[in-house]
Amino acid sequence: MFEVLSAAEAERVTALYAPLADAVRELIDATIRTEVDDDVVHQARTTIEAVTASLRQRTRPAKVSYRVDGRPLPLGNAAIGVCNPIAAPIVVQHDGGGRCTSDFVLGSAYEGPPGLVHGGVSALVLDHMLGEAASEGLSKARFTGTITVKYLRGTPLGPLRCDAWIESAEGVKVFARGTISDAAGVTVEAEGVFIEPAWARESQ
Amino acid sequence: MFEVLSAAEAERVTALYAPLADAVRELIDATIRTEVDDDVVHQARTTIEAVTASLRQRTRPAKVSYRVDGRPLPLGNAAIGVCNPIAAPIVVQHDGGGRCTSDFVLGSAYEGPPGLVHGGVSALVLDHMLGEAASEGLSKARFTGTITVKYLRGTPLGPLRCDAWIESAEGVKVFARGTISDAAGVTVEAEGVFIEPAWARESQ
Known part of the structure; x- marks a missing residue:
């Protein structure tokens, strides 16, 4: 593989x-x-x-x-x-302490409603960014258990920013949160539970 | 527009x-x-x-x-x-009564972990399909309020199926559910709340 x-x-x-x-x-x-x-x-x-x-x-x-x-x-x-x-692509900046950010531009290819980012594309970006935060830059095996995405308003196509961070950890579970923002503020927010698989725990 | x-x-x-x-x-x-x-x-x-x-x-x-x-x-x-x-693309079949399905194939472009569909791509597909169910094939203006996606196991690249349906409705809110499955059964499930915007209600 x-x-x-x-x-x-x-x-x-x-x-x-x-x-x-x-x-x-x-x-x-x-x-x-x-x-x-x-x-x-x-x-x-x-x-x-x-x-x-x-x-x-x-x-x-x-x-x-x-x-x-x-x-x-x-x-x-x-x-x-x-x-x-x-x-x-989303280019991820890791700021340490389980916090990461990305500035990116979404064009026509990511459209849902006219002029707006497809809601599912926002979910894709947030799933990835929360996973980056939870896994410390993909350096640890942590898989999404559940993610909840809440749409506050439409996200316009164009320059956007995503922030994600670890909120807390509890045994094999890591709780992460994140947002997508345009120039006027947050448009979508998400929270997720990420889980360290048994094989990764056993190999430590 | x-x-x-x-x-x-x-x-x-x-x-x-x-x-x-x-x-x-x-x-x-x-x-x-x-x-x-x-x-x-x-x-x-x-x-x-x-x-x-x-x-x-x-x-x-x-x-x-x-x-x-x-x-x-x-x-x-x-x-x-x-x-x-x-x-x-996802080709959506509407079966009436707020139920829809799609059979589709995801190749290398949709990869996250090696050989598996990116979790965010599964979220994208489910967000779209629940929206199709809730909006009766995009014929009504209904926007995603919140969607929760639960990953049961990894989704392999290859032929997949998505099912989505309206679970219930309450005033301006429609509650929808859906799943992604491979040949062995369900890999990801989702539930979402979709909301009819004020301008759509007023124009009726």
Whole structure:
């Protein structure tokens, strides 16, 4: 399930493939909003299919993830993977003491109601950020038990911020909280219980 | 905020742009898993940037959505938009009586832990499906108030099913529940409260 990389190799892989993911993010935005005619669309499809085939000449098997220095390097993660074009990506800053923040921008690809972030996308961001806080930056195995997300008002597409922190801990359970905010304040808040699995406790 | 389409025009737009989004979905999967060399990556980036520019020759303004027969046509929706490459997409079947289901496949783009669906992606799917149930297929304005998602075990990447239904209603509130299942049974369950906004009540 894991392929172990040296720090230098991890840096090389990220520097090579992250800009490719950035180019695909721009293509996603253009695809959603394009109104070009049939001939341009058909040419685009043909060209994209050829690029896909060229990238598939050599691929990692599905379900194989990278590790560096015993920690996951989640390049393909759906929320924070810099090599996953569907991730914004969320870039997480850990401030110590189980507190983390992220400033990020959500564009057309994350829309639900017109002009607003899809409520489920807010839930995705909060689930990830509370997990980051609870697991001290994914360095500990802690899985979401339950998360509750409360929507205070619509979250506009554009620049946003997420804050998450550990509220308390009790045996194998860690309680975390977090918020998403726009320039005018908090739009969504969440609380979650994260659980250390038995195999992680036994290996300590 | 809305551009009104005739049914025929909606069909033309969907038939033209949905296959383009499909091609980009395949490109996303290839981008995440590729291990090709620098020269192939650089050629891919250059080609993708040219396609993006060709699609941007004519675009809808951001935040403009389509409506057909007074109902939203959410082609760009982050969960169900057939023209949004980040959407799986979830194709929702409404069975009447506030009950809906979807069979869908989640690949590498939706990964959290190795081989498993990102917990936040499960929350996104459930938020959307409970909203579909509560709003009778997005035909009524009902916004998520609070949603609670409980993770019973890891959800494997691959073929999945989501069920959602209205549990009860009380004044302006609708209570909905739902589950995600793999072949072995339920992996995640959710309950949510959906609220009819004041402007929707006043317009009735």
